[in-house]
Amino acid sequence: MKIYDMDQKAYVDIVKYDNPVTKAEQLADSLYCYAHHIFKVVYDQSQPALKSYIASLEASQLSDDGMQWLFFTSGTTGTPTGVYKTRENSFKQAQALIQTLKGMSFDRVVTTVPFVHIYGIDIGGVVPFELDIDVWVKENFLPEELALEAEKEHTLIVTTPIFIKALNRIKKDVTFKNTLFLTSTAPLPAEEAKMFKEHYGASVVQLFASTETGLISYKTDDETILHAYDIVQISEKNDRLCISSPLVTKKVINNGAKEDVVLPFQTEDIVEIIGEKAFKLLGRSSNLAKISGKRISTIQIESLIERIEGVDAVLIRIRRDDKALKDEILDIYVEGSTLDAKTVRACLKKELGTIHIPFKIHNDKKILRSSVGKKIGFE
Amino acid sequence: MVTTHELKEKIIAGLGLEDMEPDEIGDDMALFGDDGLGLDSVDAIEITLILEKEFGVKVTNMDENKNIFSTPNTLVNYINEQKA
Numbered sequence: 001m002k003i004y005d006m007d008q009k010a011y012v013d014i015v016k017y018d019n020p021v022t023k024a025e026q027l028a029d030s031l032y033c034y035a036h037h038i039f040k041v042v043y044d045q046s047q048p049a050l051k052s053y054i055a056s057l058e059a060s061q062l063s064d065d066g067m068q069w070l071f072f073t074s075g076t077t078g079t080p081t082g083v084y085k086t087r088e089n090s091f092k093q094a095q096a097l098i099q100t101l102k103g104m105s106f107d108r109v110v111t112t113v114p115f116v117h118i119y120g121i122d123i124g125g126v127v128p129f130e131l132d133i134d135v136w137v138k139e140n141f142l143p144e145e146l147a148l149e150a151e152k153e154h155t156l157i158v159t160t161p162i163f164i165k166a167l168n169r170i171k172k173d174v175t176f177k178n179t180l181f182l183t184s185t186a187p188l189p190a191e192e193a194k195m196f197k198e199h200y201g202a203s204v205v206q207l208f209a210s211t212e213t214g215l216i217s218y219k220t221d222d223e224t225i226l227h228a229y230d231i232v233q234i235s236e237k238n239d240r241l242c243i244s245s246p247l248v249t250k251k252v253i254n255n256g257a258k259e260d261v262v263l264p265f266q267t268e269d270i271v272e273i274i275g276e277k278a279f280k281l282l283g284r285s286s287n288l289a290k291i292s293g294k295r296i297s298t299i300q301i302e303s304l305i306e307r308i309e310g311v312d313a314v315l316i317r318i319r320r321d322d323k324a325l326k327d328e329i330l331d332i333y334v335e336g337s338t339l340d341a342k343t344v345r346a347c348l349k350k351e352l353g354t355i356h357i358p359f360k361i362h363n364d365k366k367i368l369r370s371s372v373g374k375k376i377g378f379e
Numbered sequence: 380m381v382t383t384h385e386l387k388e389k390i391i392a393g394l395g396l397e398d399m400e401p402d403e404i405g406d407d408m409a410l411f412g413d414d415g416l417g418l419d420s421v422d423a424i425e426i427t428l429i430l431e432k433e434f435g436v437k438v439t440n441m442d443e444n445k446n447i448f449s450t451p452n453t454l455v456n457y458i459n460e461q462k463a
Contacts, residue, residue: 142427142438142439145439167430314389325428340398342403349413349417358396360398361398
């Protein structure tokens with residue numbers, strides 16, 4: 001397999017980079033490490049809080065015998081979690097995904113995602129590596145540009161729901177014959193998936209996974225039921241999804257300390273199990289929004305804004321707008337101060353980096369609390 | 380002729396910048412990056428969709444058109460050139 005850098009219009013060698021910057025370099029470096037069994041720490045360097053957290057860890061935390069990767073979650077959900085993965089985790093995951101492709105054959109993979117997290121590296125990199133087909137990468141895709149690539153038959157597109165929605169909105173007069181789209185775990189409304197299939201004639205396989213668990217399940221087009229992979233055992237405890245599989249991490253770094261992971265691994269997802277390998281996703285147990293592919297903890301954002309002088313309390317509610325590319329908007333209710341958008345944006349940027357979060361501020365509210373102090377609403 | 384004020388109104392509505400007024404966005408304010416409005420790559424895609432829907436202007440190649448996304452002024456110049 002080879003990596004084609006669409007910006008440079010040239011193939012990139014799979015070699016080691018000391019400081020990979022572009023997507024092509026990130027992928028080349030990751031695949032070099034995978035091919036040569038070299039351990040690699042993977043994280044999004046554009047997030048200041050995450051960078052400083054990793055810099056604060058002792059060197060002994062940042063490696064472990066027999067591991068291939070140490071992925072750091074984005075840090076937008078509180079303290080970042082470091083997730084160790086073995087090479088076998090990646091290999092078995094690629095094999096499980098390839099079985100999902102249902103006999104379709106592909107000449108190449110085109111990916112819109114960066115290689116700073118497990119989805120990009122394992123699905124956008126290791127899968128084509130194991131299939132021995134080329135990967136095409138580009139720093140910034142526009143929907144029109146992705147449509148041109150998808151028109152070429154036998155292309156596997158690794159992308160996000162944002163591009164499916166964007167392609168639905170431009171409704172280009174083309175069909176994507178023998179092309180398959182894989183999207184990450186952010187929800188794609190069934191209506192959008194159906195519209196996409198009807199207009200472009202291509203299927204969207206939505207993958208359900210997390211860094212800790214690896215791939216769990218998938219659904220195709222406007223299906224509502226998720227199908228667990230053969231190697232994944234699903235169960236439920238207190239309405240939350242529990243996973244046992246060879247793809248689950250064995251070790252994580254939580255609050256600066258390594259911890260062994262015990263199976264079954266309990267996720268934050270509220271589900272209804274409807275068969276040995278089938279379940280419906282009903283929601284999330286914690287207050288997590290997903291914006292620009294990153295899980296954002298509303299509790300963390302509340303805490304960041306509460307640090308602004310004069311603010312007594314903040315409550316955040318997530319509002320959905322399925323038609324928008326960024327389909328989750330934060331309603332921020334503020335007690336004790338009158339905040340403007342500029343102040344809030346500056347506060348979030350300082351901690352979370354360049355991600356732009358859509359929000360609306362509601363000032364001069366009285367935050368209501370339960371008898372144990374939990375925020376429950378506003379006046 | 381499209382004005383920067385019209386463009387900013389469409390950007391505010393399209394990107395869900397519900398707390399902003401057009402006057403808060405300078406004509407030469409950087410739309411992306413650490414300074415200025417601080418939009419990200421998903422917002423860039425949304426802006427291309429806004430240009431097509433609201434002004435009938437297509438952006439088909441990001442590399443050749445990187446500079447037009449710099450500020451409201453550069454975007455409006457591009458829209459008006461395409462519509463001329």
